[in-house]
Every structure is written in structure tokens, then in C-alpha cells.
Amino acid sequence: MFKASLRSHLTLWFGGLSLLTLLIVGAYVGHIATEQVRQASGNALSDAARSTAALLGLQLRERQQDIHLLSRESHLVRGELDDPDILHSMELRSQARAEYAWMGVVDLDGRVRQAARGLLRNQSVQARPWFQAGLRGPYTADPHEAVLLAKMLPANAGGEPLRFIDFAAPIVDGDGRVIGVLGAHAHWNWVTGIVESAVVRSGSSPDIEVLIVNEDGRILYPERLAGQQQTRLPVHADSRPGWSVDDDYLSSFALVPPPPDTDLSWYIAVRQPLASALQPARVLLYKLLALGALGACLFTAVAYYLARNLSRPIEQLARAAQQVQIHHTGVSFPQHQPVLEIAQLSQSMQTMTDSLLGKERELEDANALLEATVAQRTAALTQANAELLQLATHDALTGVHNRGRLDEKLVECTLLLKRTQQGFALLLIDADHFKSINDTHGHATGDEVLVRLAQLLRRLTRATDFVARYGGEEFAVVVPHSEGEQGPQVLAQKICDGIAATHFDVVGRVTVSIGVALAHASDPDAAALIRRADAQLYLAKQSGRNRVAFAE
Numbered sequence: 001m002f003k004a005s006l007r008s009h010l011t012l013w014f015g016g017l018s019l020l021t022l023l024i025v026g027a028y029v030g031h032i033a034t035e036q037v038r039q040a041s042g043n044a045l046s047d048a049a050r051s052t053a054a055l056l057g058l059q060l061r062e063r064q065q066d067i068h069l070l071s072r073e074s075h076l077v078r079g080e081l082d083d084p085d086i087l088h089s090m091e092l093r094s095q096a097r098a099e100y101a102w103m104g105v106v107d108l109d110g111r112v113r114q115a116a117r118g119l120l121r122n123q124s125v126q127a128r129p130w131f132q133a134g135l136r137g138p139y140t141a142d143p144h145e146a147v148l149l150a151k152m153l154p155a156n157a158g159g160e161p162l163r164f165i166d167f168a169a170p171i172v173d174g175d176g177r178v179i180g181v182l183g184a185h186a187h188w189n190w191v192t193g194i195v196e197s198a199v200v201r202s203g204s205s206p207d208i209e210v211l212i213v214n215e216d217g218r219i220l221y222p223e224r225l226a227g228q229q230q231t232r233l234p235v236h237a238d239s240r241p242g243w244s245v246d247d248d249y250l251s252s253f254a255l256v257p258p259p260p261d262t263d264l265s266w267y268i269a270v271r272q273p274l275a276s277a278l279q280p281a282r283v284l285l286y287k288l289l290a291l292g293a294l295g296a297c298l299f300t301a302v303a304y305y306l307a308r309n310l311s312r313p314i315e316q317l318a319r320a321a322q323q324v325q326i327h328h329t330g331v332s333f334p335q336h337q338p339v340l341e342i343a344q345l346s347q348s349m350q351t352m353t354d355s356l357l358g359k360e361r362e363l364e365d366a367n368a369l370l371e372a373t374v375a376q377r378t379a380a381l382t383q384a385n386a387e388l389l390q391l392a393t394h395d396a397l398t399g400v401h402n403r404g405r406l407d408e409k410l411v412e413c414t415l416l417l418k419r420t421q422q423g424f425a426l427l428l429i430d431a432d433h434f435k436s437i438n439d440t441h442g443h444a445t446g447d448e449v450l451v452r453l454a455q456l457l458r459r460l461t462r463a464t465d466f467v468a469r470y471g472g473e474e475f476a477v478v479v480p481h482s483e484g485e486q487g488p489q490v491l492a493q494k495i496c497d498g499i500a501a502t503h504f505d506v507v508g509r510v511t512v513s514i515g516v517a518l519a520h521a522s523d524p525d526a527a528a529l530i531r532r533a534d535a536q537l538y539l540a541k542q543s544g545r546n547r548v549a550f551a552e
């Protein structure tokens, strides 16, 4: 698991949360702003489309009205199609309205009877749609090129072909019969100029585009899109003016009010690239996000500062606790803490540490005392064991081995003999007339004689010999013995002579009789050897005492 300091945790959490919050708020505000800008832009486009359509409709209606009024002129009603007053009126109209490229009177045969500036005079326009429609009623139609007329008029500055829209109205005589058509061609530039100026007047941004679309959805204007099909023509653009988002465009359509009694059905479409329309919202969003990021950095820095101040005392506590852990002495926990809880924690840890260290010292002292006591008790026990062993294996009066230990020694030596042929001999040594010593000098003196005898036996024998008190005034010596040697017998004689030559306090001279027997590998047990030694002792006694009796 990833472990980080409290400072890092706090900083990351504060910074992360503030960044998240600011991003969410920024995104939400940006979203709201985007919707509002979209709404405002859509409404502006809608207003521009409606006002442009209204203006264009008004102009078209006025032009159609011009033609209609001229067609109702009294000379024409009377059938005087060639009357010069009519020509004068048309000339005046054409001069007053520069948009009129041509205006003329056509008879029922389709021949131009007279026209302003004499254009197309006496030529036949019978095949023209405006003439045919004009015979039936008022007419205004989509723009078209007029090759014949275009040759008579100055060309467009840009070189593009001249296009015109037609206005026509029937000439009806007093009896209500149609006797001709009054027609006019207006420059298409006049229409596009109206549209452009209307959009410009509405104060729209430069990337707003205005389109004129006919009822079939075909684009009439601008020229670069002319002829293309506008598929998303609104069904009821007039009744439900509004705006929509299509193909990355924000678009609004408005129906151009048609001149009275005509079939003209145009729409004004005003559109703006969605990206451009939402640019202010996007800029706002970027600013909000930048502000959010800046705010998050600021929050993170503040969080780091706070976290550092907050975590520093905790880190000090942790360091002090580590020092306590590695048995540093004199560790103190900082007590002057600005945060109440940390100050309380520090105080508690100090108290707990002091208590623990005190307890630890007490425990160490107790341990040392215990170890000393155990060592002392162990020594005493060892000594007691040694004393017990001594008591168990030695005679209390004389200090030489006792009868029990002698029996063990004889068994060991017997087993050794059977296994290794290592021979040995047993000397049974009995003080002569000891009863009379007791009787004469007292039992205590007798004991002293026994002690003295034991000392003599140990002095007269080797360290490898085994001296024991056999019982009463009788001693035994076990002597390691090689077959064929006379060692046991010599030793016995040496003991006998050495004791006899020794002066005993109080009693003077003491002698001993010694029975010597060699152990046999054939002996079933040590008792056989004892019996033989005892028999020899008996012989020594019988032979006059103060002597050695030996049996092979």
C-alpha cells in the first residue's frame, strides 16, 4: 500500500478537491453560459431574419404596386398602349428607381409596344414566363438571366452575369378584358443589396451569412451557393419563427411576405457557424477553467502551508516516539503545541513514556536482583548438592568413602574386570583391640583414633587407590592391580607398618590387621571378593594381629 506523509495526504486531498470543485463549477457555469449565448445568438439571428424578410417583402410589394398602378393608368385602360404619356411615366419610374433595368408595355401578341429607354421595343417576349403569367394576373418570380437585355445594359463590375427578377401585371381595358401586360425587370443586385444592408443594419457579426431560398428549398443567394438545395427548410417558418442548430450552423428562417396576389414564396435564412456563435461562451469557459486551475494551485499552496503547519507537530511526536522505541534516553515530547488535541496527545505520550521508562527501569532492577538471587541460590544449591553428594558417598566421621560408595566401587571394578581384565585387590583393615581403646579412653578418643587412621590410610595409599570405611573400626582399600604383581600385598604391609609406627595422641600405639584378596574374573559378584578378604583378615587376627594375610 502506498504510504505518504500526512502533509502529502492533506495537500493532495485539499488540492484535488478544490480542483475538482472549481472544475465542476467552471464546467457548470460554462455550460449555462453556452446555453445563454446560444439562446441569445439564436434570438439575434431570428430577429435579423424576420426584419430582413419584412424589409424585402415591403420592397417587393412596393415594386409590384408600381407595376400594378402603372397598368391601371387611364391611357392603358382605354387601350392606348402606345400613348407617349405611358412611356413618360415609365421613364420617370426607371429614373427614380435605379433597380429597374427594364420596363415596358407588351400587347397580347407579346410584342413590346414601348419601353423605357427604348429597350427591346417591338421585340417579342411572348415566350417569356413573366408575359404568360402577367396575362393572368400580378406576377413576381425568382431571378433569372436575360441574355437579350443583358447585352443592352452595362455589365456587372465583378463580371458575373446580370440577373433580374420580373414584375408583371395585366393591362385590363374598361370592359375587363386583358389587352396587354405591363412588365418590369429589376436588377437582382437590388434584392441582394436590400438583404445585405438589412443584415448589416441589424448589427450582426461579420461571419453571419444571409441566404435567400425559394419555396423549393433552392438557394437563390448568395451567388456562390446559388442553385444548391437547402434541405432544412422550415415547414412553417412564418408561423413559428425561431432558430435551430443544424450541420454546425445556428440558423433562423423567416418567410418573405409575398407581394399581393403573387405566388412568390421566398425565405430569408440567416445563419452563423455554431463555433463562431458560441465563441464568447467558449472564451468565458476557458477563462473560468484557467481561473479554476489558478484557484486550485492557490488552494493547493494554502493547503500545503496548512498541512505543513498541522503535520509538523505530529512529525515531531513521531520522531520522539521513534527515539523512545530505540531506547534513546532523555527523549521529550514537545509540549507547546498550537493545536489543543495535539498538545493533549503530546502530554499523554510524555506521561506514558515516563511511566513506561520508569517501569522498564524497575523491571531491569528487578531482573538484576533476580539474576543475582538466582546465581546465589544456584551456588548454594550446587554447594548443597556437593555436600549432599559428599554425605551420601563419604563417612561423616572420617571423611573417607562410606560403605555404600565402597559397594558401588566394588561393583564398578568387578564389571571392569570382566570386560577389560583390569584386575584389582581389596584390603580389609581392622584396628586391633579397638574395644579396649574405647573402654580405656572413651568413645570420643576412639573416634579420634578412627579419624587418624583414615588420614594415615589416605596418606599411605595412592590417589588412584580407593579408601573407605567398611564399618565400625574397619576400613577397606580398593587397589588397581596388574596380574602377577605383588602390589596389594606390599601396600598392605606398608600400611600395617606405617600405622604401627605412628604415635596416636592419648592412646599411643595402634596397630591394624589387614586381609588382602585379589579379585577374580570368575567371581559372580563383589561379595565373593569381600568374603575372601574377610577370611584373610580373620587369619591375620588369628595369627596374632598387626599383620597382613594375603590370598591369591
Ligand SMILES: Nc1nc2c(ncn2[C@@H]2O[C@H](COP(=O)(O)OP(=O)(O)OP(=O)(O)O)[C@@H](O)[C@H]2O)c(=O)[nH]1
Binding pocket: 430, 431, 432, 433, 434, 435, 436, 438, 442, 443, 444, 445, 446, 447, 450, 471, 472, 473, 541, 545
Ligand atoms: N569409638 C568408637 N568405637 C567404635 C566404633 N565402631 C565400633 N567401635 C568399637 O570397636 C570395638 C570393636 O571391638 P571388637 O569387635 O570386639 O574387636 P576388638 O576389640 O578390636 O578386638 P580384635 O578385633 O579382635 O582385635 C567395639 O567396642 C565397638 O564398640 C566407632 O565408630 N567409634
